Amino acid sequence: MASTVTSAELEAWLRAAAVELAAHADELTALDSAIGDADHGTNMARGFAAVIEKLDAASGGEPTVPALLKSVGMTLVSKVGGASGSLYGTLFLDMAKASPAEDALTLAQAADVVAAGVAGVVGRGHAVVGDKTMIDAWEPAVTALQDAAASGASAADAFAAAAAAAAQGRDATEPLIARKGRASYLGERSAGHIDPGAASTTILLDTLARVTAESASDGKSA
Amino acid sequence: MASTVTSAELEAWLRAAAVELAAHADELTALDSAIGDADHGTNMARGFAAVIEKLDAASGGEPTVPALLKSVGMTLVSKVGGASGSLYGTLFLDMAKASPAEDALTLAQAADVVAAGVAGVVGRGHAVVGDKTMIDAWEPAVTALQDAAASGASAADAFAAAAAAAAQGRDATEPLIARKGRASYLGERSAGHIDPGAASTTILLDTLARVTAESASDGKSA
Amino acid sequence: MKKLINAPDAVLADALRGVAAAHPELAVDHENRLVVSTAPREGRVALISGGGSGHEPLHSGFVGVGMLDAACAGEIFTSPTPDQMLAAAQAVDTGAGVLFIVKNYTGDVLNFEMAAELAADEGIQTASVVVADDVAVQDSTWTAGRRGVGTTVIVEKIAGAAAAEGKSLVDVAAIADKVSRAGRSMGVALTSCTLPAVGHPSFDLPDDEMEVGVGIHGEPGRKRVPLESAHDIAHDIVSAITDDLDFTGAPVIALLSGLGGTPLIELYVIYADIAAALAERGIEIARVLVGDYITSLDMAGCSLTLVKADDELLRLWDAPVNTTALRWGV
Amino acid sequence: MKKLINAPDAVLADALRGVAAAHPELAVDHENRLVVSTAPREGRVALISGGGSGHEPLHSGFVGVGMLDAACAGEIFTSPTPDQMLAAAQAVDTGAGVLFIVKNYTGDVLNFEMAAELAADEGIQTASVVVADDVAVQDSTWTAGRRGVGTTVIVEKIAGAAAAEGKSLVDVAAIADKVSRAGRSMGVALTSCTLPAVGHPSFDLPDDEMEVGVGIHGEPGRKRVPLESAHDIAHDIVSAITDDLDFTGAPVIALLSGLGGTPLIELYVIYADIAAALAERGIEIARVLVGDYITSLDMAGCSLTLVKADDELLRLWDAPVNTTALRWGV
Ligand SMILES: Nc1ncnc2c1ncn2[C@@H]1O[C@H](COP(=O)(O)OP(=O)(O)O)[C@@H](O)[C@H]1O
Ligand SMILES: Nc1ncnc2c1ncn2[C@@H]1O[C@H](COP(=O)(O)OP(=O)(O)O)[C@@H](O)[C@H]1O
Ligand SMILES: [Mg+2]
Ligand SMILES: [Mg+2]
Numbered sequence A, B: 001m002a003s004t005v006t007s008a009e010l011e012a013w014l015r016a017a018a019v020e021l022a023a024h025a026d027e028l029t030a031l032d033s034a035i036g037d038a039d040h041g042t043n044m045a046r047g048f049a050a051v052i053e054k055l056d057a058a059s060g061g062e063p064t065v066p067a068l069l070k071s072v073g074m075t076l077v078s079k080v081g082g083a084s085g086s087l088y089g090t091l092f093l094d095m096a097k098a099s100p101a102e103d104a105l106t107l108a109q110a111a112d113v114v115a116a117g118v119a120g121v122v123g124r125g126h127a128v129v130g131d132k133t134m135i136d137a138w139e140p141a142v143t144a145l146q147d148a149a150a151s152g153a154s155a156a157d158a159f160a161a162a163a164a165a166a167a168q169g170r171d172a173t174e175p176l177i178a179r180k181g182r183a184s185y186l187g188e189r190s191a192g193h194i195d196p197g198a199a200s201t202t203i204l205l206d207t208l209a210r211v212t213a214e215s216a217s218d219g220k221s222a
Numbered sequence C, D: 001m002k003k004l005i006n007a008p009d010a011v012l013a014d015a016l017r018g019v020a021a022a023h024p025e026l027a028v029d030h031e032n033r034l035v036v037s038t039a040p041r042e043g044r045v046a047l048i049s050g051g052g053s054g055h056e057p058l059h060s061g062f063v064g065v066g067m068l069d070a071a072c073a074g075e076i077f078t079s080p081t082p083d084q085m086l087a088a089a090q091a092v093d094t095g096a097g098v099l100f101i102v103k104n105y106t107g108d109v110l111n112f113e114m115a116a117e118l119a120a121d122e123g124i125q126t127a128s129v130v131v132a133d134d135v136a137v138q139d140s141t142w143t144a145g146r147r148g149v150g151t152t153v154i155v156e157k158i159a160g161a162a163a164a165e166g167k168s169l170v171d172v173a174a175i176a177d178k179v180s181r182a183g184r185s186m187g188v189a190l191t192s193c194t195l196p197a198v199g200h201p202s203f204d205l206p207d208d209e210m211e212v213g214v215g216i217h218g219e220p221g222r223k224r225v226p227l228e229s230a231h232d233i234a235h236d237i238v239s240a241i242t243d244d245l246d247f248t249g250a251p252v253i254a255l256l257s258g259l260g261g262t263p264l265i266e267l268y269v270i271y272a273d274i275a276a277a278l279a280e281r282g283i284e285i286a287r288v289l290v291g292d293y294i295t296s297l298d299m300a301g302c303s304l305t306l307v308k309a310d311d312e313l314l315r316l317w318d319a320p321v322n323t324t325a326l327r328w329g330v
């Protein structure tokens, strides 16, 4: 039962996430149409396509975890734009900063790294849970991840728990009145819609859970 | 059997024509949409509304025929605009010039007056029959009117013949390729549509026939 | 119909009130529907243009120093009337005479003709230049000829500069005529326009089609074809224009105008392809304007105008101009 | 969707090619999506703005003498990125520092913040002014605050004039901030805009309704109501703006901008009513622009901006400016 995450797994995650985000781009944009400016799906798809390009272009061996995360963060910052570009960019850049220069992280380290990334997002965007942003998905995900790591769960189970918590957080944004980001301009009219950034967060974590589960079963079957 | 036309009859005609043109404005504009710029109905309705205003404002007794025609011509020139404004304006101004300074015209005089007006339109617009313009209605109407006058017909019958000839001329514009006016820009695509100016000409002559017929029967019954 | 208006038949009067409110440096004659420059004319030739409304900024946006002295505003898409033009001539004539700049539409031509007769009666000398530059229309002496479109803007600018230099009416008219003959235009509509008084689009254009060679009053063009890319549209209209007149070997003034409902970003997109198509043909663009200069109410689309110039015309083009829609050097 | 484009994801790159082709006096960095002024800067403070594309002429149309030194173009409706902004700062900094003019959207604010950090790392001094003038949005320190709209144009013009006078970064930033605080805006949409990448309107607006207080990205506004006359719309937006800030007793700079799909004639129609509504309230309009200055792709509608000025701000407003979308005195 693997309780580590390797950079190879992270790379597999990013590649799978790019596919998922492209597949869900219209859905994310539709959410952003309702309470934003109809570009979140396009932004995320464009950003992650650039991440894949960067991965494909990278020569040499597997990078360390922080090198990989930093490269992703830089790419997102320079290719996504909008609020999500700087926020997802900050997430990855701050995860990179918190990560030991290794090829793999223990689950406990991974939990701390994600927590550091999310703290970076909060530091930049000043959102708290209940503001109807991606933080509503990330905060419970971090808690679930840290709890799972502390209880000795496998990486796959831990990320599954994080993804489930994110999904709950995402759904919980629906009735909320936005206090941050573009949706806040709507005041009460923002209620009744799911936050697009919380939805893309959940896609990222769902994919991470799936990829680590696949990798765990590959490991077992191998 | 009246074979004169009085300025009172002409005024009754103009008032009735204003009503008819307003009622048919959308129809004329629809014709102008197909091969022009969708304003002929609005132009004619606006112009004749201004004529009525002018008639209403006129104090004193019945004007002479040329004074009435000139006032109408001036009003059309200054209120209609577009091709039809200068052409219908010229029609009335040149009819006024050709008209003896009387309160009534004999039918023969009336035929000559209309012919002079139409000659003025031709002089200004250089259209010949077959160019798909109002001339396609006016020319046969003038011929019919002159024939009727020569054969001693009543005014009502003569104008009815003129209106019928105009209607025929109007219908004959449908297959033609326009060579004058805005419709000429369409080349072959102008075929298959009735010319709006030929249609408004027919409305004017129809109304004149109706008004002189009513006035004749009023005269009989009186 | 969704428009910022009060009533269909009040559009023109209201718009003139707006022009007056926004531009105190212009004199607006509401009765005669004239926009008149208050800049001094000092014995020089005066320029008057006008036409149906709905093509803004043409013509009122080009009234001012170095361009028009007065613009006569007709009803939407309807030529103004001779009495308006006469009033304009009376307002701006200094004794040096008046040039009428006329777009080649039967209504405009006939009304300016009547105005010239009236002006002559009043002792005002006039000359006229008729712009007929739309290559979408077959040229022929048997018909009304070509429509007048974008070249009008360039005629107004260059003739305005010539008048400002104190040239005689004959000379100003000759320069205007030279520009007029050297200009060619072609437009493309992605949507119809909607006249306020009509309330629905003037023509039906399916969602996947466009009208190539459309007129600025929504007159049908050369053909209706499936919607093309900016690149293909650019090549189409450049070909149509350059097939009609050889634009190589001389500096060219280009005008890419939106038709009223197309945003600037799209004009720049297609201008990139137009510039490339012109370069391919060895045509040298010496001056260029991109924006809304001659529009067709809310129509989506654009029109391209090229004028074959020379050093003299470029010098006059570059001369100072100060109007609400075109300004430089002052 | 009917647009003059080649492909939804090529719009920005193509438009920048068009800007480069049309305006040789501007330097376009296609890699970094920058439009940079080639006019000399001579040791003075440099001004940079930027934002999502689709609001043209904002910001690239305001690059040039007396206004912006560089504009960073984001994807359609998406803030540009910090590396673009850093590249712009590196291109225009003379050592006197750079002012970032930022519209108050989370994306723009965060990306310019990151850019300021990167610039500091490179030894470039920056200051930022954030414009948040849209009265349609409730102001609050608990939210993202108000959106930044039309006042941005006026900040760019006046700060540009201050920089041209050789004022220090602190002083230019202070003037920019003063203008920003003195400005209020409100917009009305008659139709939605359509993003090229989306292909259908961002929101549904029935044929007989309008969105009052719409954002320039199609963000819903204060309320959706039956379509009103220009007169009533004018009174609505003037009330909303003047209820928020007292504009009496000082000269006011007014900007009436079309949103991209509304023709100029309609802007003049409603400006007549706006001018009347302002006069009724005793507000003195000292300067006014009517036209497309800050747009929302092909949206039909308009936005009104008022800035409370004083003699100093009017003097800076009147200073020479030479950009593709605003030009006078030169
Ligand atoms: N201050 C903030 N803190 C955290 N997340 C935010 C903040 N502002 C916006 N977001 C997130 O960004 C998402 C919008 O991203 P996107 O649409 O790509 O950018 P933009 O709003 O600039 O168009 C929102 O759904 C929300 O989750
Ligand atoms: N040269 C001409 N001679 C005679 N009639 C003409 C000529 N040109 C146009 N017309 C008439 O004018 C009509 C159009 O009038 P209208 O639509 O009011 O003016 P415009 O064409 O300026 O919009 C045409 O249908 C045609 O009958
Ligand atoms: Mg968004
Ligand atoms: Mg017509």
Ligand SMILES: [Mg+2]
Pocket (backbone or CB within 6 Å): B037, B039, B082, B083, C052, C077, C078, C079, C107
């Ligand atoms: Mg007309």
Ligand SMILES: [Mg+2]
Pocket (backbone or CB within 6 Å): A037, A039, A082, A083, D052, D077, D078, D079, D107
């Ligand atoms: Mg965005």
